[in-house]
Structures are given as C-alpha cells and as structure tokens.
Amino acid sequence: MTFSNIFSTTTLANGVKMPWFGLGVYKIQEGDNMLSLLHHAMELGYRSFDTASLYQNEAGLGKAIQTSIIPREELFITSKVWNTDQGYEETLAAFDASMERLGLEYLDLYLIHWPVPHQYKNTWRALEKLYSEQRVRAIGVSNFHIHHLQDVMRDSNLKPMVNQVEYHPKLTQVELRSFCKQENIQLEAWSPLMRGRLQNNPTLNQIAQNHNKTIAQVILRWDLQNEVITIPKTSHELRLKENADIYDFVLTDKEMEIIQALNENQRTGKDPDNFQF
Numbered sequence: 201m202t203f204s205n206i207f208s209t210t211t212l213a214n215g216v217k218m219p220w221f222g223l224g225v226y227k228i229q230e231g232d233n234m235l236s237l238l239h240h241a242m243e244l245g246y247r248s249f250d251t252a253s254l255y256q257n258e259a260g261l262g263k264a265i266q267t268s269i270i271p272r273e274e275l276f277i278t279s280k281v282w283n284t285d286q287g288y289e290e291t292l293a294a295f296d297a298s299m300e301r302l303g304l305e306y307l308d309l310y311l312i313h314w315p316v317p318h319q320y321k322n323t324w325r326a327l328e329k330l331y332s333e334q335r336v337r338a339i340g341v342s343n344f345h346i347h348h349l350q351d352v353m354r355d356s357n358l359k360p361m362v363n364q365v366e367y368h369p370k371l372t373q374v375e376l377r378s379f380c381k382q383e384n385i386q387l388e389a390w391s392p393l394m395r396g397r398l399q400n401n402p403t404l405n406q407i408a409q410n411h412n413k414t415i416a417q418v419i420l421r422w423d424l425q426n427e428v429i430t431i432p433k434t435s436h437e438l439r440l441k442e443n444a445d446i447y448d449f450v451l452t453d454k455e456m457e458i459i460q461a462l463n464e465n466q467r468t469g470k471d472p473d474n475f476q477f
C-alpha cells in the first residue's frame with residue numbers, strides 16, 4: 201500500500217477510487233468562515249469531504265464546491281442518511297433533499313448513518329437503487345458492527361463498500377477491522393483524533409518526538425498504515441496543514457504495536473447496539 205501524498209487513494213470493491221485522507225465537517229457551521237476554510241483545504245490538496253444531513257452544512261459544502269476552481273470530478277463527497285429518515289421511500293426522499301442542498305448531480309459516497317433497528321435493511325435497498333441509477337458512485341454504512349454487516353449482506357445484492365466507524369488509539373476495533381478486510385469493506389475512521397482527547401497522551405507524545413511530528417500527525421499516520429481512511433475535522437487553517445502533513449515519515453512496526461496497545465475499547469460516541477434511536 202502506498203500513501204505517497206494527500207492525493208493517494210484506495211480502490212473500493214466496485215473499482216471507485218477514494219482518498220485515504222479527507223476533511224470531516226461535523227460542527228463546522230455554514231457561513232463565510234466555512235467557505236474560506238474549505239477553499240483553503242482544497243488549496244492544500246484536500247479532495248475528500250465528509251458531511252451528513254445531520255450536520256446542517258451540506259449547503260455550505262455545496263457552495264464551496266460550486267465556487268472552487270477544483271473540477272467536481274476531482275472531489276470525493278460523502279453524505280449520510282439520518283436515523284429519522286430511514287426506510288425505503290424516506291431514504292430516497294432524504295437523498296434528493298441532500299442533493300438539492302449540496303447542489304450536486306451525483307454523490308461519491310452515501311452512507312447509512314446508524315443501523316436503526318428494523319429499518320436499516322430497507323434503507324440499504326434504497327441505497328442500492330440510487331447506486332443502480334448512478335446517482336451515487338459508491339454506497340456504504342456507518343456505525344455497523346459485524347452482526348449488522350452480516351445481516352445486510354445476507355439478503356442484499358451489494359455489499360457495503362465502506363464502513364465508517366469510531367476508530368482511534370483508544371478504540372482500535374480489532375475484530376471489525378479484520379472482518380472488513382476479509383470482506384473487502386473499506387474501514388473509515390470517524391473521530392480519529394478522539395476529538396482532541398489524546399493530545400496529552402505520553403506514549404503518543406514520545407512517538408511524536410521520535411519523528412519530530414505532532415500527536416495528531418502520529419495518529420493520522422497510524423490510520424493510513426493500518427489501511428483505514430481518515431477524516432479529521434478542524435476549523436483552523438493551520439491545523440488543516442498540520443493534519444495533512446503526514447507523508448514524510450513512517451511509523452516503525454514496533455511503534456504501530458505500541459499505539460495498538462493503547463486500546464481500551466473506549467468510545468466518545470454511542471455504541472451502535474446501545475443507541476436510543
């Protein structure tokens with residue numbers, strides 16, 4: 201696997217290329233700051249942007265895309281169907297509403313945000329329809345445990361191409377990662393920086409010093425070397441640059457193991473099996 205620069209991509213099960221690295225835009229509010237932040241990100245080489253109807257900033261992302269000099273086909277845009285919109289017809293309508301806000305003709309990746317019980321399989325059928333109509337280039341899920349993936353795969357034509365889950369050194373998702381690898385489902389990390397809570401971790405700090413890098417850079421490099429797509433969020437231009445500056449060093453096998461050993465199965469978000477949908 202090569203991660204030579206910010207433009208490096210992985211190939212999903214259907215052949216579509218998706219950047220290993222991107223920007224998550226949760227909690228980035230629409231407005232002038234969002235526009236200039238996203239344009240700055242694009243200038244730095246960011247091509248992948250992760251939003252969701254829940255984030256209430258699809259229109260802001262759409263505006264940044266429409267006013268950017270980067271051609272649409274060079275960008276990779278992800279959105280997600282929210283829990284209260286799940287079900288077959290509801291998902292089709294939610295997709296139309298997201299596309300209207302984004303102002304796009306097609307989406308690159310559409311995800312089921314959470315596995316809402318008794319609904320997510322109907323939602324998946326809607327995603328399959330959108331995919332067959334070429335309105336979206338790839339479809340996937342988010343916050344799915346192995347049993348949710350198995351359930352969807354049992355009676356569907358298409359496997360999810362991506363599973364986006366909480367993933368960081370305190371939640372290394374060993375079984376899920378290996379299951380996804382075996383099934384050719386690309387794992388993607390949300391809250392890769394554990395929302396800033398690893399900034400004072402002494403083990404990560406030591407590894408960062410070994411390479412003259414920051415803790416954030418070490419974690420994001422660890423994602424890449426584990427073949428996990430990563431989408432750190434920041435509202436600061438300097439951190440946009442810092443987070444993307446992870447292509448000039450390599451963590452040793454020993455360092456990878458040390459980071460892996462920090463796992464405590466600790467979540468910042470909800471466990472998908474214990475969510476008040």
Ligand SMILES: NC(=O)c1ccc[n+]([C@@H]2O[C@H](COP(=O)([O-])OP(=O)(O)OC[C@H]3O[C@@H](n4cnc5c(N)ncnc54)[C@H](OP(=O)(O)O)[C@@H]3O)[C@@H](O)[C@H]2O)c1
Pocket residue numbers: 223224225226227250251313342343364365389390391392393394395396399416417431432433434435436439442443469
């Ligand atoms: N599918 C899902 O259910 C789900 C759930 C959560 C998130 N997501 C996606 O994943 C993306 C990332 O997750 P996240 O936003 O929850 O958390 P995150 O990326 O782990 O962390 C973001 C936090 O870390 C700070 N930060 C960023 N870069 C930093 C750096 N270099 N040094 C120190 N602090 C830094 C940010 O602060 P500043 O902004 O002030 O820099 C922000 O407070 C989201 O934006 C969203 O797209 C998906």
